[in-house]
Every structure is written in structure tokens, then in C-alpha cells.
Amino acid sequence: METPPPKSEVTVINLKPIEATPESFKEFGQVIGASPDGELFGPNDAQLDLSKGIPRFYIMNLQSQLLRFSMITHHASVTQCLGSIGGHVWYLGVAKPSLVDSKEVEKEKGKIAVQSRFGHFYLLQPLMMFMFSEFPVLSLLNFIAEHGMPGLCLKQMQWTSTT
Numbered sequence: 001m002e003t004p005p006p007k008s009e010v011t012v013i014n015l016k017p018i019e020a021t022p023e024s025f026k027e028f029g030q031v032i033g034a035s036p037d038g039e040l041f042g043p044n045d046a047q048l049d050l051s052k053g054i055p056r057f058y059i060m061n062l063q064s065q066l067l068r069f070s071m072i073t074h075h076a077s078v079t080q081c082l083g084s085i086g087g088h089v090w091y092l093g094v095a096k097p098s099l100v101d102s103k104e105v106e107k108e109k110g111k112i113a114v115q116s117r118f119g120h121f122y123l124l125q126p127l128m129m130f131m132f133s134e135f136p137v138l139s140l141l142n143f144i145a146e147h148g149m150p151g152l153c154l155k156q157m158q159w160t161s162t163t
Contacts, residue, residue: 015129083138095125
């Protein structure tokens, strides 16, 4: 008789959100604000990396989401932009990029390396919660950043996302 694998324990972590600014968010990507029409492309524009595939653009309709998340998405090969349509405050939980070479996994003592379903490895990192309250604004996540999105919405809310 085969023994079932042990169930993983759930850990609840309370995170205090900090305001997302270009400075506070720079380890994870960019905060992109509005620019005047006709302004030329520059460092304040989304620095998308399109070299590893075609991005997907879609609008998510999130209603009555609680301010919590139970999974985090690891982006190993794409940049991603997230934003709110309609000028509502929104929150984004992120972890620092942590892609690990498969040959180096055993050397990362005391750290937990996770293999994604696509085969790459990453380390579990502490989470941070950002609040986006300036409008209009988007976040651009670096291609190896990790995020969970607890779309807290007091009203019906639409999100734009490129992946």
C-alpha cells in the first residue's frame, strides 16, 4: 500500500502595504504613470522585454475580491504590466526575483528551491505588499519577479494585464 504524501502546512502572513512609488518598487519592476501626449519614448515608459515571446493583453473583471491571496505566480520569461481601469486603489503582493540555475540548487543551503511546472527553479522569498493609489498608474514586473494579486475592490473593478 502506498503512503500518501504529507499535506503541506498553511502559513498565514499579515503584510502591511506600502505605497508603490518608482523608488519603493524598483527591485520588482517599474511604476509607470501618465505622460503627456506626443512625448517621446524614454526611461519612464514601460521597459517591456518582448524577446522571449508574444505578450498577452487582457482585461480581468474582478468583483468582491478579498484582500488576500493563497498562490504566487512566478514569471521566469516575461515582463508583466498590471493596472486598474477606473482609478480604484489596488494592491499587489510581490517577492524578489529568485531564478536559480538547476546546477546551483543543492548549493543554496537553508533556502527552499521550488521547481516550476516549466522546469526552472526559484527560491521562495519574503513577500511585500504594495498599494497603488496614484492614478493613472501601471506596474511593470521584471521578467523573473513573483507576484500574488489580491484584487481588493470595493466596487466592480477591471484590470489590464499583459503576460
